[in-house]
Amino acid sequence: MSVDGSLDRLKREGRIVVVGASLAGLRAAETLREKGFAGSLTMIGDEPYEPYDRPPLSKQVLLGRATADRTGLPRLRAVDAQWRLGVPATGLDMAARRVRLADGDEVEYDRLLIATGVRARPWPQEDEAELDGVFVLRTRDDAEALERSLAQGPRRVLVIGAGFTGSEIASACRERGIAVTVAERADAPLVGALGGVVGEVAAELQRKHGVDLRCGVMVTRLEGDSAGHVRAAHFSDGSTVEADVVIVSLGAQRNTEWLAGSGLGAGLRGIACDAGCRAFDIRGIVTDDIYVAGDVARSPHPLFGYQFLSLEHWGNAVAQAETAAHNMLSESADRRPHIWVPAFWSSQFGVNIKSVGVPSMGTEILIAQGSRSEHRFTGVYGYQGRVIGAVTFDQTKWLQFYQQLIETTAPFPPAFPTVDRRPEGQQPIPADFPDPSVPTHGPTVTLSGYAPDDRRLTFTPARH
Amino acid sequence: MRLVVDLNRCQGYAQCAFLAPDVFAMHGDESLLYRPEVEEDRREDMARAVAACPVQAIMVDANSPGGNPGSDREAGR
Structure with missing residues (x-):
């Protein structure tokens, strides 16, 4: 590139298009400008709003402490972009380097960043999903509608799915004094992300706060009244719960449909890219002008056996966007790998x-500090004799220490004594993750692909 | 003005909650809840909170002579 100075020309007068105007898209745009990109920048977003922050939607907004239209992300620097908001991208022509938009427009690029993220997985029965009072929670509009409905004082709310979002919604409802039933197919909340040992604590928390938590059940049918408003849900164990608000919280689906037929390696599991955020095409060849960042990306992580990790994490969106933006404007020798340690x-x-x-x-967990019964503890996860993850409940201050152990592939169980070690923390116990071969919804981490040095596909025990 | 707290970084030191209790509040022992948008005349308060955070987790709209960079004016273009 440097031979003909084309990188300089790209920086001076190139055209960069970012599809996806949320956290990753915005942070990438800011980084591009910070790195001296002076060409034209186009931001394409399917929602009609400027980039906003999603985590507050299930917390501050549902608690009534902020309104959904007041969660816009701060601008760390001017991005001087052409904004195409409320106009979804509908297609990609890789050969002509063009993005097609829903309004018929086409936008040409020299470098493309795809950060189209994910959307809430809808309730599978369409006619039931359309009943009044049935919600998902992902967007600003979702949150606004749900909050309005909670403010009307429903008699009972049903949350389907006890992942993080579902659990946070249930928590907000209880704080507002609303009766809540949570239905979860697994044996406890949060088991997909944290395993059964920690899931037990999450279940205890819910019940202690008055949630009617029902595990090991599925909702088989939502029933509406004559006015088309949801009135009850029928469960796989034969029971029925009357609820006038139902929130479907079954995880997310990747927004990749618009890339079908483009030749890019995009599908249900997201868009595969290399550690430098460059997208693969369907032949498995890495592209040089198309980059990916955020929830929609799937990239190999050296620290985790080069597994392709797909992380729906706020911090991942920021870090990957910054790396992608840096690499878009760099010679190959100057590119950086995205080696952010997952955190949420x-x-x-x-x-x-x-x-x-x-x-x-993790196959095993050690309660290294504190106690599960006090809901204040640190759990350390082990995999093949090394520390692979950690979780804290109200013990944030210890987390960074365990991050260092993960980064240095420290042995598991840790060989040293820890502060506040209890009898329950003397020995590691099975971490109790669900069998990955059984389909489930809503894990925060999806692992797939083959590692060059580790071709074992069974990374969680089959215990369920 | 808009703000966001990187809650991966946040360690619950609560310096922000002492400086601007109407914007930042502890929720339980360690969780922080904050208002994501505050009045423009609070810029100085927010700058103090940003500076006081021991882990530098608070980010606010950049201050630029022409007003907020990339706000609604830009979206309308």
Whole structure:
């Protein structure tokens, strides 16, 4: 590139198009400008709003402490972009380097960043999903509608799915004094992300706060009244729950349909890219002008056996966007790998839950500090004799220490004593993740692909 | 003005909650809840909160002479 100075020309007068105007898209745009990109920048977003922050939607907004239209992301610097908001991208012509838009327009690019994220998985029965009072929660509009409905004082709310979002919604409802039933197919909340040992604590928290938690059941049918408003849900165990608000919280689907037939390696599991955020085409050849970042990306992580990780995490969107933007404007020798250590947080039932690494790869867990019965503890996950992840319940201050252990592939169980070690923390126990071969919804981490040095596909025990 | 807290970074030191209790509040022992948008005349308060955060987790709209960079004016283009 440097031979003919084309990188300089790209920086000076190139055209960069970002599809996806949320957290990853915005942070990428800011980074591009910070790195000196002076050409034209186009931001394409399917929602009619400027980039906004999603985590508050299931917390501050549902608690009535902020309104959904007041969660816009701060601008860290001017991005000087052409904004095409409310206009979804509908197609990609890789040969002509063009993005097609829903309004018929086409936008040409020299470099493309895809950050189209995910959407809430809808209730599978369409006629039931359309009943009044049935919601999903992903967007600003979703949150606004749900909050309005909660403010009207429903007699009972049913949350289907006890992942992080579902659990946070249930927590907000209880805080507002609304009766809540939570239906979860697994044996406890949060088991996809944190396993059964920690899931037990999450279940205890829910019940302690008055949630009618029902595990090991599925909702088989939603029933509406004559006015088309949901009135009840029927469960696989034969029981029925009357609820006038139902929130479907069954995880997310990747927004990749618009790329069908484009030749890009995009599908149900997201868009595969290399560690430098460059997208693969369907032949498995890496592209040089198309980059991916955020929830829709799937990239190999050296620290986790080069598994392709797909992370629906706030911090991942930021870090990957910054790396993608840097690499878009760099010679190959100057490119950086996206080697962010996964981390996320959740706030529910008054407890701050935080995690680092990839707990779902763990086969064992050690309660290294504190106690599960006090809902204040640190759990460390082990995989093949090394520390692979950690979770804290109201023990944030210890998390960074365990992150260092993960980064240095420290042995598991840790060989040293820890502060506040209890009898329950003397020995590791099975982490109790669900069998990955059984389909499930809503894990925060999806692992797939083959590692060059580790072709074992069974990374969680089959215990369910 | 808009703000966001990187809650991966946040360690619950609560310095922000002392400086601007109407914007930042602890929720339980360790969780932070904050208002994602505050009045423009609070810019100085927010700058103090940003500076006081021991882990630098608070981000606010950049201050630029022409007003907020990339706000609604830009979206309308």
